[in-house]
Amino acid sequence: MSLPNTVDVLVVGGGPVGMAAACTILNNLPQESRASFKLLVVDRNISVHHIPQNQSRAIGLHARTFEVLAEFVDEPEVREKQTGIRGRESAPILQDAASVPDRVDSVTQSLLERGILLTKGGLRLSGRPKPILHMKMASALQDSQFQQICCIPQRVTEAVLRARLNALGANVEGGWTVVDIVKKGREGKVLVTLEHDKLGRHDVETDFVVGADGGHSAVRQLSGLAFPRQSMKEPMILADVKTADERWPFEYKTLGYEGVEGGDTFCKLGFGLLLPMPGNWLRVAANFLPPDFDPGLNHVRGPNSGGHVEGHGPTREQMQWVLDQYLPTDAEWMEGGSGDRSKKPGEIVEMRWSTVFKIHHGIVRSYLEPETGRIALIGDAAHVHSPMGGRGLNNGIQDATSLGMTLVENLDSTQEARQTALQSWADERRKIGLMILNETNQQTVMATLKNPILQFLRNCLLRLLAFFPSVSREMIRNMTGITSRPEGWKPNLLNA
Numbered sequence: 001m002s003l004p005n006t007v008d009v010l011v012v013g014g015g016p017v018g019m020a021a022a023c024t025i026l027n028n029l030p031q032e033s034r035a036s037f038k039l040l041v042v043d044r045n046i047s048v049h050h051i052p053q054n055q056s057r058a059i060g061l062h063a064r065t066f067e068v069l070a071e072f073v074d075e076p077e078v079r080e081k082q083t084g085i086r087g088r089e090s091a092p093i094l095q096d097a098a099s100v101p102d103r104v105d106s107v108t109q110s111l112l113e114r115g116i117l118l119t120k121g122g123l124r125l126s127g128r129p130k131p132i133l134h135m136k137m138a139s140a141l142q143d144s145q146f147q148q149i150c151c152i153p154q155r156v157t158e159a160v161l162r163a164r165l166n167a168l169g170a171n172v173e174g175g176w177t178v179v180d181i182v183k184k185g186r187e188g189k190v191l192v193t194l195e196h197d198k199l200g201r202h203d204v205e206t207d208f209v210v211g212a213d214g215g216h217s218a219v220r221q222l223s224g225l226a227f228p229r230q231s232m233k234e235p236m237i238l239a240d241v242k243t244a245d246e247r248w249p250f251e252y253k254t255l256g257y258e259g260v261e262g263g264d265t266f267c268k269l270g271f272g273l274l275l276p277m278p279g280n281w282l283r284v285a286a287n288f289l290p291p292d293f294d295p296g297l298n299h300v301r302g303p304n305s306g307g308h309v310e311g312h313g314p315t316r317e318q319m320q321w322v323l324d325q326y327l328p329t330d331a332e333w334m335e336g337g338s339g340d341r342s343k344k345p346g347e348i349v350e351m352r353w354s355t356v357f358k359i360h361h362g363i364v365r366s367y368l369e370p371e372t373g374r375i376a377l378i379g380d381a382a383h384v385h386s387p388m389g390g391r392g393l394n395n396g397i398q399d400a401t402s403l404g405m406t407l408v409e410n411l412d413s414t415q416e417a418r419q420t421a422l423q424s425w426a427d428e429r430r431k432i433g434l435m436i437l438n439e440t441n442q443q444t445v446m447a448t449l450k451n452p453i454l455q456f457l458r459n460c461l462l463r464l465l466a467f468f469p470s471v472s473r474e475m476i477r478n479m480t481g482i483t484s485r486p487e488g489w490k491p492n493l494l495n496a
């Protein structure tokens with residue numbers, strides 16, 4: 001398709017965050033502007049299905065993300081009829097959860113019926129069956145319609161957002177890379193040059209640019225927005241695996257589990273993560289490496305690495321070694337469990353994806369380009385940080401819906417009023433981004449302690465905190481973004 005020469009909003013990046021921004025704008029345009037408003041979404045990937053089938057990437061969607069998607073992205077009529085899922089242990093998972101129709105009206109409903117709904121999480125110490133901190137979502141999220149963490153592969157989240165974008169009459173124009181940006185001050189529009197392998201160069205003049213082009217954002221670089229960042233010293237590894245007994249560990253009471261949950265386990269070497277995914281897959285991750293593993297970091301730099309520097313993933317055997325360090329996988333621990341005791345229930349029998357990466361943490365100095373006030377950054381383009389708590393993608397989607405609404409609400413405003421609204425959006429989102437960056441940094445430091453004395457002190461502190469349920473309640477509310485609701489926001493619990 002030939003691209004327009006002039007648009008009202010150009011969204012650069014058709015990842016989850018760019019699509020959420022585009023959906024918010026189109027879904028909330030006033031009736032009288034719908035026919036004339038021009039929005040263009042471009043992505044350098046030629047194919048929209050650029051995340052390989054086996055890769056899950058970000059897998060946990062939080063309560064606040066569902067609240068903003070329900071409020072701003074779902075079709076308003078569907079939203080009114082939607083039934084709440086408060087207190088539900090799980091939604092029925094569709095037979096073929098990975099396949100998504102071409103168009104959807106309710107992003108929230110489509111995601112909820114395709115993901116595993118986690119109602120609890122725990123912090124554990126390896127070798128101790130009882131979690132030191134047990135977190136129950138429903139009691140912490142009383143005032144939200146969405147009281148679960150939805151575990152769903154990013155590929156499926158993207159397919160659902162794409163289907164919503166299609167239903168709103170738009171799509172992602174693939175194969176176009178942003179290569180130049182010319183700013184013309186506050187009054188002039190922004191001129192963006194796109195380049196296509198086969199179709200050559202194309203200039204688009206736009207009133208506003210949404211930079212949602214990931215951790216290595218070209219929009220950020222071309223607009224001269226500073227992005228100080230640091231790299232974590234140690235790499236992390238992760239893998240999606242299946243184990244010999246698909247009920248392991250969640251149905252093994254001797255391991256301290258009473259049903260499906262997710263969380264971190266601290267061990268001598270660092271920490272390990274376990275999260276369930278649809279189809280009996282488990283996400284395992286750790287901040288320590290097997291002894292015989294050379295990650296070859298920096299050899300491969302993923303084109304959409306979102307701030308990660310990737311190397312070669314560990315093998316199934318190496319991942320098994322890692323899992324064995326933080327969670328018992330053998331039969332001795334399975335007292336009370338049923339099944340064949342001669343087998344290791346937690347033995348990894350299949351691994352569809354493994355990777356190793358270094359995490360950067362940083363945040364752009366300003367989410368809004370100050371010279372023109374016509375270029376904003378959202379998602380990984382604005383912030384990258386540790387995956388603790390799985391907050392990156394959630395924060396990005398929340399940036400996207402709030403920016404989309406600020407743009408729509410100021411369509412008819414004077415240039416000055418729009419500037420003021422956008423600046424206050426940018427300040428607010430940066431404040432939240434900075435808070436997440438600091439929190440995830442602190443959590444990473446605590447989780448990756450290597451000194452045995454410091455580990456002991458940390459574990460004592462966690463045990464102490466367990467006596468104060470309000471602490472874990474606050475941790476959940478922070479992690480799920482509920483504490484970042486705008487002042488005065490009222491939840492819609494009508495259908496609860």
Ligand SMILES: Cc1cc2nc3c(=O)[nH]c(=O)nc-3n(C[C@H](O)[C@H](O)[C@H](O)COP(=O)(O)OP(=O)(O)OC[C@H]3O[C@@H](n4cnc5c(N)ncnc54)[C@H](O)[C@@H]3O)c2cc1C
Binds near residue numbers: 302
């Ligand atoms: C291997 C891996 C594992 C991860 N695991 C987790 C996890 O467990 N938990 C978690 O929270 N997060 C995880 N993340 C991070 C998560 O995937 C990102 O936070 C999320 O993708 C951010 O979405 P985004 O839309 O901002 O950016 P992206 O998903 O990076 O999308 C940016 C889009 O912009 C396009 N683009 C880039 N440059 C240009 C250009 N010049 N012109 C046009 N288009 C351009 C890209 O093609 C891409 O489609 C992981 C990331 C990776 C790579």
